[in-house]
Amino acid sequence: MIMSKLMLLIGREVIVMESVIVLKVGGSILEKLPDSFYEMIVELKNSGICEPVIVHGGGPEINRLLTQLEVKSPFVDGLRVTTKEVLDVAEMVMSGSINxxxxxxxxxxxxxxxxxxxxDYSLLEARPFDSTGDLGYVGEVxxxxxxxxxMNMSHGGIPVISPIGMDESGQRYNINGDMAAAAVAQSLKGKLALISDIPGVMETIDGKQMIHTKLTKQQIESKIASGVIYGGMIPKIRSALNSLSAGASESVILNGLIPADLKNYMEGKEAGTKVIIDKEAHHV
Known part of the structure; x- marks a missing residue:
């Protein structure tokens, strides 16, 4: 399938790029991804099917180092309370070793x-996520x-972004990886793929496990309320919704352990769970 092209104007140079897809890869799935996942990304880039961008997390490795250092780091509503010490560790792990x-x-x-x-280059300009200060240095884009x-994508590069942002005063912030990926997708008017270790949003109906190929905002909120969507899937799917409302062209939850799903999705075939705003959704 020939993807629609984006015309990007940088200075005096017009750059023609295929559709952008921002891949959010969480810290827990990073440890499981096969080499074929990265090979598929390179194949999609080189074949001109899409322009991939990776935004990553690093929760498990951050947790391990904080434990070794005996630094407490509680969570509030899924967000890590970030003191200066926690911020330094998060930046070292994500911007250093994982990236x-x-x-x-x-x-x-x-x-x-x-x-x-x-x-770097003030890529993610940040502001405090919580005005009360209870979360510490947790930011939003x-x-x-x-x-x-x-510019780098036009010269063959595949960006790999660590979600540490900074404000105008030079203060750094720890940004939720899903939220950072959604913001990048919005900025580039691209698709957002949240990479997971499951094939999509699943539900048992009439004794049979189904994968929802499409879900609307109303259906998502209903399934969160009923417990079908729970835990770490909640911020993922809400980030997918938020990216749509703010300008991302499309969002989807894909299984990174089956790299062919990424290719199938980019070629317009059925894969994962698409998150949509106002169309009728169904399951298969």
């Missing part, structure tokens, strides 16, 4: 990955300065 590991995997697969933190991304 470079993903870049190395892309290089190994034959691609040109480049790692970047949201602090106020603006995405994407010119640097576009």
């Amino acid at each position: 470079k590991r993903i870049v190395a995997n892309l290089q190994k697969a034959g691609g040109t990955g480049f790692g970047i933190s949201g602090v 106020a603006n995405v300065n994407n010119a640097w991304l576009k």
